[in-house]
Amino acid sequence: xxxxxxxxxxxxxxxxxxxxxxxxxxxxxxxxxxxxxxxxxxxxxxxxxxxxxxxxxxxxxxxxxxxxxxxxxxxxxxxxxxxxxxxxxxxxxxxxxxxxxxxxxxxxxxxxxxxxxxxxxxxxxxxxxxxxxxxxxxxxxxxxxxxxxxxxxxxxxxxxxxxxxxxxxxxxxxxxxxxxxxxxxxxxxxxxxxxxxxxxxxxxxxxxxxxxxxxxxxxxxxxxx
Numbered sequence: 133x134x135x136x137x138x139x140x141x142x143x144x145x146x147x148x149x150x151x152x153x154x155x156x157x158x159x160x161x162x163x164x165x166x167x168x169x170x171x172x173x174x175x176x177x178x179x180x181x182x183x184x185x186x187x188x189x190x191x192x193x194x195x196x197x198x199x200x201x202x203x204x205x206x207x208x209x210x211x212x213x214x215x216x217x218x219x220x221x222x223x224x225x226x227x228x229x230x231x232x233x234x235x236x237x238x239x240x241x242x243x244x245x246x247x248x249x250x251x252x253x254x255x256x257x258x259x260x261x262x263x264x265x266x267x268x269x270x271x272x273x274x275x276x277x278x279x280x281x282x283x284x285x286x287x288x289x290x291x292x293x294x295x296x297x298x299x300x301x302x303x304x305x306x307x308x309x310x311x312x313x314x315x316x317x318x319x320x321x322x323x324x325x326x327x328x329x330x331x332x333x334x335x336x337x338x339x340x341x342x343x344x345x346x347x348x349x350x351x352x353x354x355x356x357x
Contacts, residue, residue: 139349140174146347147178154341158334161207161323163344165190169197171348176201184228184342186210188219195223209342211265218242221250228291228323228342231255231265233275240282249284253291253323258309261295269313276317289321289339290314294329303329307336 150160163184164172172183172194182205185191191206198204208224211231217238220227230236230252243250257266267275280287292310294303307324314322325333327346334341 142349143171143174143347144178146349147175147180150343150347153331155334158338159340160347161209161340161342162347163209163326163342164194164348165210165344167344167348169194172198172204173201175347176204181205182207184209185224188216188223191223192219214238218246221246221248224250226251226253226288228253229255231267233278236279236282236285240285243284249286251286251288253289253321254279254287255291256310256313258292258313259295259298259306261293264293264295266292272313272317287319289319289323290317291323293324293326300329300332304332304336307333307338311337 154160159182160180161182161184162172162175162180165184165186176198184207185194186209195206205226206224207226207228208220209228212220212227212229212235214235217235221239221243227239227250230239236252236254239250239252254272255266256269256272257264258269290310290313292306294306298306310324311322314320321340322338323340323342324336324338325331325341327343330338330341330343330346
């Protein structure tokens with residue numbers, strides 16, 4: 133088996149293994165950032181439709197290369213800069229990183245101008261973490277009456293990420309707390325869990341797990357041909 137065929141077979145096997153391991157209520161979001169369009173195409177041929185990117189400058193040419201496919205379900209998971217709001221809204225149907233009321237209001241205004249109704253996850257930070265942004269529980273509860281009325285945004289649920297250094301039990305408690313907050317707000321969707329902690333997230337009720345390396349394997353080395 134040559135390298136390309138071996139890589140495709142390994143990709144297909146990882147997808148099959150993940151599908152078998154995920155609960156029926158948890159959907160796989162394939163995080164394709166850092167991976168070439170050819171791998172997205174291969175996964176699409178195997179029935180995977182939802183893909184995530186975090187950098188507009190990488191996503192744009194990749195989406196163009198895949199424009200011949202039946203439209204894919206593109207999610208934006210990166211930190212969203214205010215000046216990138218309009219192109220991100222044009223290219224992604226779901227945003228996972230709405231981390232402030234000000235950003236939500238900007239997105240709502242631009243979406244109305246563009247005739248769009250994007251689905252959004254509100255990013256929450258329920259544990260101290262200097263490397264991540266997001267609403268605290270108190271901030272979200274205070275902003276929620278305004279957030280839920282921001283047409284044409286469609287708030288689906290909450291998104292959170294576990295800080296580095298938590299053990300499996302601590303991650304599970306974090307995900308449980310996020311799930312409880314979503315229920316209190318009447319939100320049914322949860323974007324929780326990545327390659328290293330998706331099992332704890334799925335056990336806590338995550339409806340979307342964001343999987344990159346556990347699906348695609350190691351990112352290509354840009355220094356190699």
